[in-house]
Amino acid sequence: SQKIEQNSEALNIQEGKTATLTCNYTNYSPAYLQWYRQDPGRGPVFLLLIRENEKEKRKERLKVTFDTTLKQSLFHITASQPADSATYLCASYSGAGSYQLTFGKGTKLSVIP
Amino acid sequence: NAGVTQTPKFRILKIGQSMTLQCAQDMNHNYMYWYRQDPGMGLKLIYYSVGAGITDKGEVPNGYNVSRSTTEDFPLRLELAAPSQTSVYFCASGDSYEQYFGPGTRLTVT
Numbered sequence: 001s002q003k004i005e006q007n008s009e010a011l012n013i014q015e016g017k018t019a020t021l022t023c024n025y026t027n028y029s030p031a032y033l034q035w036y037r038q039d040p041g042r043g044p045v046f047l048l049l050i051r052e053n054e055k056e057k058r059k060e061r062l063k064v065t066f067d068t069t070l071k072q073s074l075f076h077i078t079a080s081q082p083a084d085s086a087t088y089l090c091a092s093y094s095g096a097g098s099y100q101l102t103f104g105k106g107t108k109l110s111v112i113p
Numbered sequence: 114n115a116g117v118t119q120t121p122k123f124r125i126l127k128i129g130q131s132m133t134l135q136c137a138q139d140m141n142h143n144y145m146y147w148y149r150q151d152p153g154m155g156l157k158l159i160y161y162s163v164g165a166g167i168t169d170k171g172e173v174p175n176g177y178n179v180s181r182s183t184t185e186d187f188p189l190r191l192e193l194a195a196p197s198q199t200s201v202y203f204c205a206s207g208d209s210y211e212q213y214f215g216p217g218t219r220l221t222v223t
Contacts, residue, residue: 001172009153034211043117043203043214044156089156093210099144099163100171101212105155 002028002094006104013080014112021075021107023090030092033073035064038087038106047088048075080111115139117215119204125221126194134189134218136204144207145187146171147179149200150217156203162187194222 003026013019023033032051036044050057050066050073057064063076077084087106094100120135138145147159158171162181176198178190187206191198199222205212 032210041217043205043217044212046211046213049210099161099169100158101146103156105153 002102004104008107010108012110019077019080023073034091036089082111119215123219136187138206142206142208146205147189148203
């Protein structure tokens, strides 16, 4: 089955800097990866999806990359703000034609003013 | 447009009791999912449904049951609650790759 690893449990960063979060996958090579944001006491919220043939995708201050050789996705938040503080989850489907989304354990980002 | 709604928000059960967690969506999505989230363990899929009348097991189905009689509703049934079922439960729906989550139900079994 698919395994998603987010190596950092927590990341502290100064306001205004770029935060970079890492997601690695093993076993199945997904056609796309997704990133979600989760605030305490709330359900995850979808942020971005990147396909395997897209090297990079942007949405406002967010940027996601997908390196199929390294089996890795990087999630960047530029000009980070305290409001960006949350847990960020990486996810992919478990196999071709699968309906099962496998999530990483998440990285808790804290942006310090 | 309420999105995905879940009731109750909080519940305390005694060991051996049963209950149903309710989930409804108003986005006309075909796919619906139930997850549990334990501290430090990430989200685990319990059951999912690809349409009314069709359900299937996820990664951690033991101790749970589901039904899907309508597109909108996807209740999760806990029979004979055990302390290991203490968790936060999330329902989600979707019709493409991304999923939309409800606010969650925090369940404690003592």
